[in-house]
Amino acid sequence: MAEIHLNKVHKSYGEDEVLHGIDWHIRDGEFVVIVGPSGCGKSTLLRMIAGLESITQGEISIGERVVNDLEPAERDIAMVFQNYALYPHMSVYNNMAYGLKIRGLPKDEIERRVKQTAEILEIGDYLKRSPRQLSGGQRQRVAMGRAIVREPSVFLFDEPLSNLDAKLRVQMRLEIKKLQQRLGITSVYVTHDQVEAMTLGHRLMVLNGGHVEQLGTPIELYERPATKFVAGFIGSPSMNFLDANISESGKSIEFSGGNALDIPQSLSSQANRRLTIGMRPEHLRVDESKSQTTAHTVHVVEHLGADTLVHGSFGNGGSDLTVRLNGIRTIDEGEVLPLAIDPKNIHLFDPESGKRINS
Amino acid sequence: MIEHRPMVTFVSHLVLIFGVAIIAFPIWITFVASTHEAARMVQIPLPLLPGDQFFNNLELTLFKGLQGAGAPPVGFMMVNSLVMALMIAVGKIAISLISAFAIVYFKFPFRMGFFWMIFITLMLPVEVRILPTFEVVANLGMLNTYWGLSIPLIASATATFMFRQVFLTIPDELLEAARIDGAGPMRFFVDILVPLSRTNIAALFVILFIYGWNQYLWPLLVTTDQSMYTVVMGIKQMLEAAEQSPDWHQIMMTSLLAMLPPVFVVVFMQRLFVKGLTETEK
Ligand SMILES: Nc1ncnc2c1ncn2[C@@H]1O[C@H](COP(=O)(O)OP(=O)(O)OP(=O)(O)O)[C@@H](O)[C@H]1O
Ligand SMILES: [Mg+2]
Numbered sequence: 001m002a003e004i005h006l007n008k009v010h011k012s013y014g015e016d017e018v019l020h021g022i023d024w025h026i027r028d029g030e031f032v033v034i035v036g037p038s039g040c041g042k043s044t045l046l047r048m049i050a051g052l053e054s055i056t057q058g059e060i061s062i063g064e065r066v067v068n069d070l071e072p073a074e075r076d077i078a079m080v081f082q083n084y085a086l087y088p089h090m091s092v093y094n095n096m097a098y099g100l101k102i103r104g105l106p107k108d109e110i111e112r113r114v115k116q117t118a119e120i121l122e123i124g125d126y127l128k129r130s131p132r133q134l135s136g137g138q139r140q141r142v143a144m145g146r147a148i149v150r151e152p153s154v155f156l157f158d159e160p161l162s163n164l165d166a167k168l169r170v171q172m173r174l175e176i177k178k179l180q181q182r183l184g185i186t187s188v189y190v191t192h193d194q195v196e197a198m199t200l201g202h203r204l205m206v207l208n209g210g211h212v213e214q215l216g217t218p219i220e221l222y223e224r225p226a227t228k229f230v231a232g233f234i235g236s237p238s239m240n241f242l243d244a245n246i247s248e249s250g251k252s253i254e255f256s257g258g259n260a261l262d263i264p265q266s267l268s269s270q271a272n273r274r275l276t277i278g279m280r281p282e283h284l285r286v287d288e289s290k291s292q293t294t295a296h297t298v299h300v301v302e303h304l305g306a307d308t309l310v311h312g313s314f315g316n317g318g319s320d321l322t323v324r325l326n327g328i329r330t331i332d333e334g335e336v337l338p339l340a341i342d343p344k345n346i347h348l349f350d351p352e353s354g355k356r357i358n359s
Numbered sequence: 360m361i362e363h364r365p366m367v368t369f370v371s372h373l374v375l376i377f378g379v380a381i382i383a384f385p386i387w388i389t390f391v392a393s394t395h396e397a398a399r400m401v402q403i404p405l406p407l408l409p410g411d412q413f414f415n416n417l418e419l420t421l422f423k424g425l426q427g428a429g430a431p432p433v434g435f436m437m438v439n440s441l442v443m444a445l446m447i448a449v450g451k452i453a454i455s456l457i458s459a460f461a462i463v464y465f466k467f468p469f470r471m472g473f474f475w476m477i478f479i480t481l482m483l484p485v486e487v488r489i490l491p492t493f494e495v496v497a498n499l500g501m502l503n504t505y506w507g508l509s510i511p512l513i514a515s516a517t518a519t520f521m522f523r524q525v526f527l528t529i530p531d532e533l534l535e536a537a538r539i540d541g542a543g544p545m546r547f548f549v550d551i552l553v554p555l556s557r558t559n560i561a562a563l564f565v566i567l568f569i570y571g572w573n574q575y576l577w578p579l580l581v582t583t584d585q586s587m588y589t590v591v592m593g594i595k596q597m598l599e600a601a602e603q604s605p606d607w608h609q610i611m612m613t614s615l616l617a618m619l620p621p622v623f624v625v626v627f628m629q630r631l632f633v634k635g636l637t638e639t640e641k
Contacts, residue, residue, distance in 0.1 A: 052535050073541035085532035089554045098550075099540035146536075 002063035002076070002153040002186055003028050004049065009058035011044055011210075018044055019210045021058070026188065026203075031180050033189045033201030037233070040207045042190040043158055049188060050079050050156050062154055073102075078147035079156040082163060084139045086131040086146070092118075093127040096146045117149045120179070137168045144176075148183070155180070155187040161196065173199060194234050198222070206230050228354035231278045231347055239278045240321045242314060243351070246273050253277060253348075255315050259295075264343045265358065275357060278347035281309070281324035287340030296321060296337040303328060310337070386618075392611035393417075400607040412608065420612040431585045433593065433613050439505075440572055440589040441620065446509035447571030448564050455518035455563075456556070460548055462519075463526040464534070474523075481516040485577050493580055503584040512570075512577065518563055525559050526552065561631035569621045590617040 004026040011019040018041045026032050034042045047053040049060055051072035060067055067075050086095050093114055100110045118124040121141045131139055140160065147155055160176075161169045177200055180187050191197055197204050198218040206213040206221065206229070214226040218234075225231035231239045244253045250268030252260045253275075261277075295315060302309040308329045314321040323339065331337070348357040388407075392400055395410035421434040461467075462474050485492060492511045501507030529552070537547045553560075578589045588596065594617065597610050625632070 050535075050539065052538065072535075072539045077539065079536070079539050081532045081536065083530065083532055085530065085536040087533065087536070087551060089551075089557075098537075098542075102541040102546065 004154065004186065004188070005059070005061045006045075006049075007059040007061075009045070009048065009060060010056045011041070011048060011053065012056045017056075017210065019048075022212060024205060024212075024215065026186060029184045029186055030202050031177075031187045031189065031200060032203045032205065033191060033197040034205045034207055035191055035194060035197035035233070036207035036213075038192055041210045042192070042207055045207070046079075046156050046158055046188060046190045049154075050077055051075050075154075076152050077154045077156055078150045078152040079158070080143050080147050080160045082159040084131075084143040084163075086139060086142055088131055091128055091130055092123065092134070092142050092145075095131065095142060096149050099146070099150050113149045113151070114145075117145045120148070121145050136164055137172065140164060140172060144179070148179075153186065155185050157187065157189040159191055160189075162191075162193070169196075176200065195236065198234065206233060208233075224356070225278075225347060226356050228276060228278065228349040228356075231349070235280055237281050237309065237322050237324065239280050239347070240284075240314075240319075241349075242277050242279070242319050242321070244275060244277045246270050246275060248272060253346075259315055261341070261346070262343055263346065263348075263358070267348075267358070270357065274351055276349040276351045276354075278349060279321075279341055280345065281322045283345040284321075284323040284339050284341050286323075286325065287338045296323065296339045298331055298333055298335045298337060301329075301331050301333065312337070314339075389611045389614050392607050393615050395608055397606050397608050416608050416612045420609045420616070431588055431593075433590065433616055435586070436588050436590040436593045437616060437620075439508075439587060440591065440617075442505055443508045443574070443578070443589055444568050444571035444620070446505060447512050447574075448567035450509060450513040451515045451518050451567050452560055452563055454513060455515055455522050456553065456560075458519050459522035459526055460552060463523055464544070464547075477516050477519050479516075480514065481520075485511060489576070489580065496581060502581050503587045505587075507581045508574075508578055508587070508589070509571070512574065515567075518567070521559065521563065522556060525556050529555060558631050558634045561628055562634075565624055565628050565632045568624050572617075572621055 004024075006022050006024040006026075009019060009022040010017060022045060024032075034045060036042050044053060048055050049062070051067065051070060051074075055068050062075055062077070072079075087098065090098065096114045096117065097110050100113065105113075114127070115124070118127055121144060123138065123141050123145060126134060126138060126142070131142065134142065140163075143160070157176075161172050164172060173196060176189075189196075189200055191200075198221075201218060203215065203217055204221055205215050208229050213233075214221060214230045221230060221234045225234060225239075228241065232241070242255065244255050246252075246267055247254050247260065248271050250266045250271045252262045254260045296310075296312050297314075298310055298312040300311040302311070305328070306326075308325045308327070308331070310323040310325060310329075310331060312321060312323075313319065323337070346358075349355065350357055388405075391406055391409050393416055394413040395406055396412050399406060399410065420432075422432050458477065462470060462477075496502060496507045496511060499507075501510070533551060534547065537551055542550060573591055574589070575591050575595070578587075579592045579595075582588055582592075590613065594610060594613050597613065598605055
């Protein structure tokens with residue numbers, strides 16, 4: 001078990017810098033998730049921790065040791081790859097035992113560890129099979145088993161579930177979480193799926209274009225996204241963004257159509273300023289009392305059973321807006337809904353920098 | 360395509376049988392000739408059915424050779440051929456595996472330069488560079504040795520190129536997983552690359568063994584000592600050396616014997632051979 005320190009980590013491929021100085025302290029036993037859109041540098045960062053990519057600048061330490069110049073095998077890590085990377089010509093048993101054999105562990109110790117791990121993962125029946133005789137989910141387990149038998153101090157996962165079908169993914173997600181709780185090994189998990197990120201991680205790093213957008217617990221990221229990017233990335237369906245102005249008094253927001261919305265804290269310092277307002281679909285509700293109303297013209301209704309998603313255009317400006325209503329609602333296309341939102345649930349962002357304005 | 364028109368089936372079988380007959384007939388004649396006495400083979404018409412001298416001829420050819428023709432016993436030449444073919448096949452595979460490993464997995468200056476240098480040798484088979492190669496082999500004192508027979512034929516661009524293609528299809532994650540497991544370069548090579556190229560190695564072995572076995576021109580040049588003669592060149596030697604009319608029964612028996620090892624190799628390695636040439640899944 002170990003802590004991981006990332007200290008101003010940069011990565012360049014030739015002239016292109018793809019990671020621009022990442023700082024992070026991952027605590028012992030913590031499960032952290034690196035999440036971000038495709039190409040943002042998640043895998044690169046993980047592979048730098050693993051030792052598969054060189055570190056252009058900065059320092060990475062695992063436990064007490066700076067690992068910049070250590071080989072992957074010397075870093076006491078184990079990694080699970082997206083395509084599993086099982087040795088195709090070796091049996092499941094040998095796949096799991098290979099690393100231990102190289103380390104020179106005695107035969108009976110190897111056997112004990114492999115058997116024990118196979119039991120935890122319920123793959124004991126397949127030990128003699130070759131990987132190509134296994135289903136995707138079983139291969140996934142073997143790949144995890146190969147990581148676990150090494151008894152490393154850090155687990156690294158690079159999108160390990162993205163090759164599985166939706167149902168299996170949910171199941172394996174839960175198992176990974178349970179397993180990590182049980183073993184208590186520091187884990188770094190890379191994904192582009194925000195649901196995986198929210199459900200698995202104690203803490204998340206949202207990465208965008210090689211910059212850290214925000215670090216925090218899933219709830220922090222959901223409730224107080226630091227940037228418009230994080231706000232749009234976390235949560236499903238994603239947050240609605242509308243252009244608006246702060247009124248002269250700084251106490252309300254005016255939309256282009258003439259609608260206004262009071263805000264809890266006065267932003268008089270920002271009076272008359274343009275900004276982007278963010279509202280989560282699940283925070284919008286149909287307003288029966290007609291106070292603070294804003295008209296929403298319905299275009300498409302999606303019934304999910306537990307929820308109803310209402311897509312439409314908002315106010316006179318016609319910006320797209322999605323509303324998530326509880327339960328099954330009968331709403332017709334073309335209908336105009338009066339919408340309301342609790343002022344404490346609105347997020348204000350600077351339209352240029354995307355930074356959060358309200359506290 | 361499945362069709363049930365009897366006429367089509369009939370005609371296509373006819374064509375096939377005709378084709379097989381064309382290929383098989385000379386081999387049949389070779390076999391028939393090897394079962395008669397020398398005297399019978401110079402009478403006209405030539406026999407079309409086997410005689411009763413097969414085992415006599417076999418013993419004569421294998422252990423005595425052609426008296427007066429200056430050729431050693433064929434058994435002896437077969438051993439030479441076998442050693443040469445094996446050295447060429449094994450040597451080529453070993454060298455090509457290692458050089459492909461270097462070119463694909465290591466970064467060193469002028470890597471692509473070396474690759475193209477190897478690749479260009481495709482245009483320089485032994486026949487093209489035969490004089491300088493002979494000169495080198497002669498200067499190294501390798502005339503009339505197994506080394507002299509095989510080394511100039513070993514360095515091979517085709518096999519290197521093929522293994523390079525095979526290695527390029529092996530996913531990078533496998534290398535990374537092995538690195539995390541603590542395998543160094545040579546362990547990775549031995550434990551993972553070579554087993555994964557197994558079928559390709561088998562396919563190449565078949566091709567190279569036959570290539571080596573059938574070498575004619577090069578052995579003719581570098582062997583002057585009868586004890587180093589190979590079968591394929593030996594046959595020709597027998598024809599020329601005979602002062603009287605050629606001893607067809609023995610020559611044909613030799614041809615028959617010379618055909619056998621390649622046939623055995625193909626038959627025994629057929630399954631791997633086909634897999635190696637067609638398999639794409641890794
Ligand atoms: N070997 C390389 N040479 C040059 N550029 C590279 C190399 N590897 C990655 N990159 C670049 O680095 C950036 C980050 O790549 P990375 O693989 O870390 O993305 P990612 O966040 O894992 O994306 P995905 O979700 O698609 O896996 C990309 O813009 C990519 O083009
Ligand atoms: Mg990636």
